[in-house]
Every structure is written in structure tokens, then in C-alpha cells.
Amino acid sequence: MSARLPNYRNVVAARRRIRSHACFTPVHSSPSLNALAGVSLVVKCENLQRSGSFKFRGALNAVLSLPPADRRLGVVTHSSGNHGAALAAVAQLLGLPATVVVPRNASAFKRTAIKRYGAKIVLCGATLAAREKTLAQVQAATGAYFVPPYDHAAVIAGQGTAALELLEQDSEVDEIWTPVGGGGLAAGTILAAGEVVQVIGAEPELARDAYDSLRMGARQPALPPQTVADGLRTALGALNFRVLQPYQLPIHLVSEAEILAAQQLAMSCLKLVIEPSSAVPLAALLKQGPQLCGTRRVGLILTGGNIAL
């Protein structure tokens, strides 16, 4: 519990730090989708972010926050997904070596994305223990700095920059919806926007550990990694929990079928390629939106677009 909690100022500082490298992603809307959802939706297109997801923001902020001496030996992380690709892209941009520890069961698609950005891949077993052990070995051998996927103050602050931009791009937003996985984006969004608009989370039924953690007042372990929303399979982080808990983040749960239907609908109406994790808040909104929101204007962070087509 000793790690320092990030705050609004850290998000504003992150924005200045990353702005010359990260995309200021556009917002987009669809009258057809609005009609179906019964609300006025504005989506923040983080699928158009570098490396194909919002994760680029947090990884970039974390690396740029390091003193040069701490990063000269490179960076390392463990990830089977977007954070690995994001850190690889950041390292490539800054000319640093990067290593990503990837579980053997990760999809070939995700590995290809990581390799595309020139990172070294080290395979490990599928358990968290195996990941951590391999990561420690890489760190010992290389001296590389570990950039965690979500449980890290600078990563959280970086993810919050998406909501900061969204509020600038659309000053009439009443709520911002985000998916909840490890809680990096949800925590960052609360820090960035939680005082001016309502932040609302959404999680797959099959990965409802954040929902349960907040109800029970203590972090619950990750559920078996079964949901199609592969970005949301991880357990809520410790620091992340400490941001979500006092905010009493409302979290809506959705089924796998609802996620896939929302993904299909979003791609069809918005003409954006999005991954299932991005469709989770939209699924929740489609399910519960009209009653909840009436004529409210809803911001929604479309987190990423890294799917095999």
C-alpha cells in the first residue's frame, strides 16, 4: 500500500509529456448507433492510437517519466496483448531495446504485433508465476526497467490522457464509460474526468473480479481467462483498486453474446475496427442505456482495434 497514488495533475503532466508522440485521436459518432442506443454517443477512437490501443499512452508516459539513466538499458514487460505491443512501439520510437515476456499460449497475432515493433520476445508458461519468474530473469540479465501493464502510477496517469482529450473535444459529455480490466484506463479516467463527469465502468460477466472487488471492499483474484474480451482477463491492480474504490465506480456486467453483438454493431455503424474489449462498455450501454441515460450525452473510450481480420 506504499506506492503513491497518481492524481489529476499527473494526468495533465502526462499529457504534456506524451503529446508530441501520441496521436490526439479523433472522436466520432453515428446517428444510427445513437438511435439504437437511445443516447447521444461520442466515441474516443483509441483504436486509431499508435500500436492500435490506448496502452501506448501509459507505456509512453511511464518510459518518458524515467530518468535517462534508468532507461538506457532498455525496458521489459510481460503481456500477451496490447501493452506488450505498446511498450515495443514506445521503445522503437525512443531507440531503446525492449523485451516482452509472452506466455506460450498467446495468439500468433499478438506476437506478430510485438515483433513488428522490433521487440525481443521471450516465451514463458501461462501462469502469472511463470511470467514473473521469466521477467525477473530478463531484468537480472539485461538491467532493463520493468513497465507494468496497469498497476503503476505513471501508466495510470498516461491512460487518463484519453479522457482529458475527450473532454476537450466534446464539452457536452455527461458521462464517460470505459471497460475495466487491470484498471489502468478506468483509474486514469477517474483521475482525469471523475470530478466533472460521471465515470462508469463495464466488465464481462466472465471477468467480473473488479465488480466483485468493489462490492466486497477487497481485491478478488482474476477469474479463469475465458472471456472473448482478452484485454480484460487480468485482475484489478492494487493501485488501481485504490482509485476505483473511493470513487465507488459503478460497474456494469455483460455477457459474451452481448459483447460480440456490440462489437459487430460498432464496426457496422462506426466503420471502425474494434476489439471485443472495446465493445464491453457499448454492450452495457445498449443493454441499460435508455433507462439510465435518457437524453444524456455519453462519452465512450474505444480502447483498441487489434484483432485478426
Add this chain to the structure above:
Amino acid sequence: MSARLPNYRNVVAARRRIRSHACFTPVHSSPSLNALAGVSLVVKCENLQRSGSFKFRGALNAVLSLPPADRRLGVVTHSSGNHGAALAAVAQLLGLPATVVVPRNASAFKRTAIKRYGAKIVLCGATLAAREKTLAQVQAATGAYFVPPYDHAAVIAGQGTAALELLEQDSEVDEIWTPVGGGGLAAGTILAAGEVVQVIGAEPELARDAYDSLRMGARQPALPPQTVADGLRTALGALNFRVLQPYQLPIHLVSEAEILAAQQLAMSCLKLVIEPSSAVPLAALLKQGPQLCGTRRVGLILTGGNIAL
């Protein structure tokens, strides 16, 4: 040959006319796609335009250019694709009745899009003669104004607004590539940008009537409608030819396999849903880009995203 040719000023006027209703669509790029294409690409996201394609611009400009007395009885067109949906969306926006004459063999997907915007659909046979006859009957019965899909000065000027915006959004573009079907977008782009950058066209081998028309100095009939790029099956329009011909528009031809590969690549790298017609200039660029363009910065109009997913 009596119809007045539109010019640059008409494009600028169109921009003022449509700006409060049409999306100022974002531009987007992908370092991965740049690496593959060997050029620095910036794409204009007309797939994110209202009704899912650039056609909204031309239809809106044409309708807003009409004296109110001429449009009060509504609008009509014949189209099996994006122009029908665009005109329906424009009519819905302006509160006018719209009828779209649709060939019986048009896809259910396209019909659904037209219906979504509240237009009346009248079915006809698959030939151009059948379309024109049915259209004349609708006009006689309703007094509706005919907004042609491309062979019309205000439609051409409206389509040119996409290139005008692109030049503002990226002042370093050296070339703008567009697909060539009826020639509305190609002609509009030449009017909007042809004096400051090189405009380049691309066409499917299976629908190469514009390529042949320009080489032979006279319009050639449409080829059998076989290409997967369904937006480019129509023959080059008369007015359109009169803009493309003096400009000596270079046109590149691509195969069906090249179109589908480019579509897949664009969706994967750009995270945008695009239809095959939009992939035609990208396919041409991927095929010939490196030699042609070197380090040049290439603008590309992604024309639409209306595909069944």
C-alpha cells in the same frame, strides 16, 4: 456538352454550403502501413462520413444548391449503393421525401442502409434502361428532383470538398489518390486540388472504362459489373470525363486479388472498416508506390465503409 463545368470556386462554395451538416472527417496514418507501402501515407477517412461514404458531400451540396421551390416535392435517384444511402440521409436531415430506384439484384445490405434513412425504395430491372424508365415514372408521379450519382456539377463540386479539407489537414501532401468510378470524386478532387498537388486515379482492371476512355479520347461504355469494388462498376460520366480529360489524369489498374489484399491490410493497419472500392488506390500504391513516390507524402481518400461484416 452543354452542361456547365464546375470549377474550384464551386468546390469552395460547396464547402461553405455543406459544412454545418457534413462531418469534417479526420485524417489518419499508420507507420506500419507506411513501411509496407514505402511512402508516407495520410488517409482521409470518408468511411467516417455521414451515411458511411463521401457521397454524402455531393448529394448534400446538390440538394442545398436547389431553390427551395425545386426541392419541396422531394428528391429521387437511382442507385444500388452509396449514393442512394447518401441522398436518403440528406433528405432525412432536411425533412424532404426521398425515393431511391434500386435494381432488384442490389444487395439486401445496401437496401437496408437506404431504408434506415427513411427513403422509399422502388425496385426496377438490372439494366440502365430499366433504371431510367422507373426513375422517369417516379419523377412524373411525384415531381421529385433527380439528383444524379456523379454526372452533375453540384455533385462533383461537393465531392471535391474532401480533398479541400485534406489539403488543410495536411499541408505536406504531394499527391492525392482516388478511385475512379463514375468520376464524381476524381473530378471533384482535380477541381479542388489539381493545381497544387498531383491527382492520381486508380481503377479495377475489371472496370477500366475510365482508363480506356482517357487513352482513347472518348468515353467507353461500362464493362460488365463484375469487380468486387462495387462502387466503381459504373461508366465514367460525361461531365466527369470533361474534367479528367484535360487534366490527363493518370489512372492505375489493379486486379481483384490486389484490391482484396489491400482492403485487408488497410483494415488491419488503419483499424478502419473500408469497402473494396476504397482499397483500389491503396492497392495501386502498394503495387507501384515505392518506384513512383520515393519519399513523397501521399494523400489517399478512403471513400467508404459500407460492407456487411
